[in-house]
Amino acid sequence: MTHKGYKNLTHQLQKFIEQKNNAKIIPLLEGLHAADLAEILDQLDFEDALYVIRLLESDVTADIIAELDDDLKEKILENLSAKEIAEEVEELETDDAADIIADLPEDKKVEVISHIDDKDHAKDIVELLRYDEDTAGGLMGKEYIKVNENWNVLRSVAEMRKQAEEMDKVHTIYVVDDHDRLEGRLSLKKLLTTSTKTPIKEVYNDNIHFVNVNDSADEVARVMQKYDLFVIPVVDEMGVLVGQITIDDVVDYIKEEAEKDYQMAAGISEDVEANDNLLQQMRARLPWLIVALVGGFISVIVLSGFGNAMNKYGTLFFFTPLIAATAGNVGVQSSAIVVQGLANGTLNGSIWKRLLKEVSLSLVNGIILAIILLLIGKFLLDHILTGFDMKMGITVAISLVTVIIMASLIGTFIPLFLHKRGIDPAVATGPFITTSNDIFGIYVFFTIAKLILGF
Amino acid sequence: MTHKGYKNLTHQLQKFIEQKNNAKIIPLLEGLHAADLAEILDQLDFEDALYVIRLLESDVTADIIAELDDDLKEKILENLSAKEIAEEVEELETDDAADIIADLPEDKKVEVISHIDDKDHAKDIVELLRYDEDTAGGLMGKEYIKVNENWNVLRSVAEMRKQAEEMDKVHTIYVVDDHDRLEGRLSLKKLLTTSTKTPIKEVYNDNIHFVNVNDSADEVARVMQKYDLFVIPVVDEMGVLVGQITIDDVVDYIKEEAEKDYQMAAGISEDVEANDNLLQQMRARLPWLIVALVGGFISVIVLSGFGNAMNKYGTLFFFTPLIAATAGNVGVQSSAIVVQGLANGTLNGSIWKRLLKEVSLSLVNGIILAIILLLIGKFLLDHILTGFDMKMGITVAISLVTVIIMASLIGTFIPLFLHKRGIDPAVATGPFITTSNDIFGIYVFFTIAKLILGF
Incomplete structure (x- = not known):
């Protein structure tokens, strides 16, 4: 039956495993769907899960292994002999069988295949192993x-x-x-x-x-x-x-891709889940943070180049986070639209038309934001912020419009460029766009300020 | 017959429509799949698309309308009479029929339903209209x-x-x-x-x-x-x-949800596509930019509160983008993991355990980044950045670790909190987290600097 909590069952199972009470374990798990059993095993300690896999018949466990979480699957397969794996694989449809074998080390792969009794099945699996997993060949099965x-x-x-x-x-x-x-x-x-x-x-x-x-x-x-x-x-x-x-294999693929794109946009470079361990989480998150830190240093150096403005126009430096954040946000918006348009094929027309559209949109958005900025400047900042006058307000407003246009162009251009080069444009969203737009934004802001205010 | 370009066909079709040459249009489109026809009509001007819809038989056009892009569908339905729509709907399965009727204005809805000849079909559609579109009732059909x-x-x-x-x-x-x-x-x-x-x-x-x-x-x-x-x-x-x-309806739902989440993370609040018009794009993007601008103003005010540091420690202000960006990035990473864990049910355990895990991870990541920062500070900045010494380097490093921990806590806590309150936590990622972490990050940075350097 559908989606019940397995808490009780899992507790009972743990108790029986501890007692090595096989006579009670088998009837407890009988009749459950492989997907449910996989979910239950994912909750157990590795040793207990392995115990259950070894206890049950391979016609049951084969489907369970195919459904297990990747980490647990890998660990279980490491602990099974080539002959044991071959017995599992023998029970699976060719596409699931090939998926399991594909993840094994090279020498174990060969050994497992040699242990498969049904030679036609083995031949089909070997054929499927030839295909890249992100192609039709990688998704298909030989049963039809x-x-x-x-x-x-x-x-x-x-x-x-x-x-x-x-x-x-x-x-x-x-x-x-x-x-x-x-x-x-x-x-x-x-x-x-x-x-x-x-x-x-x-x-x-x-x-x-x-x-x-x-x-x-x-x-x-x-x-x-x-x-x-x-x-x-x-x-x-x-x-x-x-x-x-x-279609079920395609649904799994669509889900995984969507999660990967979402994580990439958030600056997470490897596929991780909330419950993965600290090292996995670190490996996935630290690289982008280092990229962003290096970007941060570049912005320190850019800002220091305008350090002489500090005496007379120190207030300008209060606006750097505002400009940098706006540049980052606009860039991410533009790139997300392009990345998604490329992914689902809704992006028609030439690059130039696309860039023109983004410029028009940025101009409109930029002018509205600039007006808001000038209003807040006039009625609020003018009174509470020392060193702020309307000349500085206009400087910030002009910079804001310029930075928004530039950020949207960068956000549009980079994914289109990567796509043309055959690189997944999803890597362009998130921290990469944010960081480069931060730097460009700050540089443009102070350059415009220098021209208008003169320092 | 799969996925060919329709460019030639579309050009020919446009020519025949211009000539009102119905005798050539009908055989040209004969035998094409409704999904292909919908794709072709999406390329035409609205008037031309309507012309084709009126020309073809309703057993063909019904499926085309069901497959059309939302904007064109809406416009076409506005231009068809209730009786014409009823004829189309009569040809569709109940779930597609209900989806079309659901988007009509109230009075037209009633009129269309009254024009459906098959009363059982009408009854089924009325039943389906009762259900919210994001529930099983909204996805199901009455054909079984x-x-x-x-x-x-x-x-x-x-x-x-x-x-x-x-x-x-x-x-x-x-x-x-x-x-x-x-x-x-x-x-x-x-x-x-x-x-x-x-x-x-x-x-x-x-x-x-x-x-x-x-x-x-x-x-x-x-x-x-x-x-x-x-x-x-x-x-x-x-x-x-x-x-x-x-499953085909579920696949469409999964795709749409993934796109919505991705856009939300990028600060795009309405479902838009690359080819939507300027006004739609603006409506989707401007709100978050305004939120971020307001956040920017708050950071201006926070920074001005530490303005007296400028005389002696002006160099500190060069580091604000670095600190703000790191805080933003860390927050987005943490929230993305939580949002995704909540969405796919892989997030187990208590909130406190989750927060503890994020703190440990942030501490490790923070210390590594702080070490990189100190090394760059010692071997590079010390020589090229006036006003920078190792005391300031240590100040920035300590702030960085603190800000990273704090940002990851905010990024973890906010989506969990929203989820508990029944609000979609996906709104929490993107600009909202970035903006609030920018502000907190800057405040924490200067507070720590004040404590260490004293100004």
Whole structure:
């Protein structure tokens, strides 16, 4: 049944493990979904989790291992022998099997594969290991049903029965030619209502969406989402049907990508979770902080270059955080829009048109902010801030508009540039844009102040 | 037929529309998927798009309208009469139909519903309109197959045929009792291999995942993702089966939420796309910039409070951007981890444990950054920065560690607090955290400097 708390069950389980009371552990866990069992094991100490994995049958534990949290999965696999892993892998569909083997050290990989008894299964897994994990090939499985266009209905039904044996669920029946090239699909309804002698050629539907084995996972997600598909066939360069991708794997991919992009925008460079340990968290967060610190030093040096303003116009220095923060915020906004537009394909038109649009928008936003600034300057700061007069107010306002335009241009240009170079533009948002805009913003501010106030 | 460029086709289409050459438009668009047609219409001027919608049959245009970009959809619906909209809606599945009607003005809503000829369809749509769009009820459709546990196989097959007529695709056969309460599911295989007299009661599977009609869309997404489901049944408070959710709608929801969170983190408060017009972009971006500007003014006032340091320790003011940026970055990192942990349910344990972990991490990161700062101070700044000595370096280093700890606490605490109050913690990341940490950071920095250096 759905989503219950497992607190009680986990406590009982811990007690039974401590007592090594296997006779009670097995019935306690019986009938639970692998995803639930994985969630329960994630709560246990590693030794206890390993104990349960070793206790249960491999047809149960295989699915549990496939669902485990990455850290625990890795640790468990380290502690299982190649033969034990091969037994687990034997029970899994090819895509899950390949995912598990892909993470093993090279020599253990070979050993595990050699221990797989079903040689066809092993061959399929080896094929899947060739593909990059962020491509259609990396997402697909080798379990699908195909019939030859030259068979008749009777033979097709017989062959389908054979093929369907090792599958959880049949979604689509693919039709191929003599060279295994994808020709279309066959509806179950058609198959059941057509006379048994009819060749498949005459009844199949050639209107079918597919992806190429080298297409990116993003492209697969885009096509499946656009056409509301639950499964999509995968073909190689020759048009030969080589696999099938199911939407559940694409959902996992979409979720992971979204989390990675979000973390990247927040200056977290490795995929971490709230419960990861201190070292993992540090590795993910410290690099960007160091980048930002170096940026901070550059701004110290830039500011010191305008140090002679301090005697007469020291008040200017009170405005540096305001200018720097605005530059950073504007840059992040612009880059986020561009990064997202690139990711979901909604960004049309040329770079120049895009930059022009950002400049117009910044001009409008900048002028509104400048007016607010002048009003606050006139009615508040003029009275409470020594050294502030309207000439300085106008200086800050002009700088603000200039800095906003410049920051939005940088925020727009950098991700577009990275994208053209084949680099993931998501790295450009967050600390990188903020830091560079801080520095440029401060430099522009004091340069304008120098021109207007003269120091 | 997958993902080709439509540039040529769009150009041709524009030419034919200009010539009002309907005889050429219809065959040009024939056989294209509704999602492709929607993409093509999104490229046209509004008047041209409306022309095409009016030209094609409603069984084609209904699906196109359901797939259109929100802006164009809204404009098209404004220009169609209630009767015309009713004709479109009649062709759609209930969930898509309800989504279209939900966005209409109140009086038009009623009028459209009154024009729907199929009264059962209208009743289903009215029921769906009751639910909030971010709940299971808002995601579900009324198209599904159910059989009564007291029927026999023969009757079930006959009833299923009737129900299946108006459906695109059958995914699962649900089993209900005499009060329509969900009891389980029936596999097609079982149905086909069991004698026709057997009551359903004896052959159905009672192991089924379901959600409640009031469950949040997030919960639906979590359950479907966890158990790799393509469809999930929805029950009401009495356990009565009221609808079914398909994974394609959940995929759309997950994508939209991820984009919203990402934009929110970047200080963009409304859902906008790269190609939205200037006014929409401004409305989405300006509010946060104003918040940040107000924050900037507060930092001006805070800094002016330490203005008397300028004579002797003016160099301190060169470090404000460094301190402010570090505080902002650390705060955003901490809050992003918490926001994401809350969203995907990986954040376990108490608030105090969480805060303690962040403090430890900040202490480690802070000390490493402080050491880097002292080294750069000693070997670089000491020589090139007038007014800088190691006493000031130590002051900045101590401030840096303090500010990092404080910023991470604020970044952790605010989203947890908002979450407890029932507010979406995603609003806390981005400009809000950055701005408040800027101010606190600067205040802490100068307070510490005052204590150590004395001014």
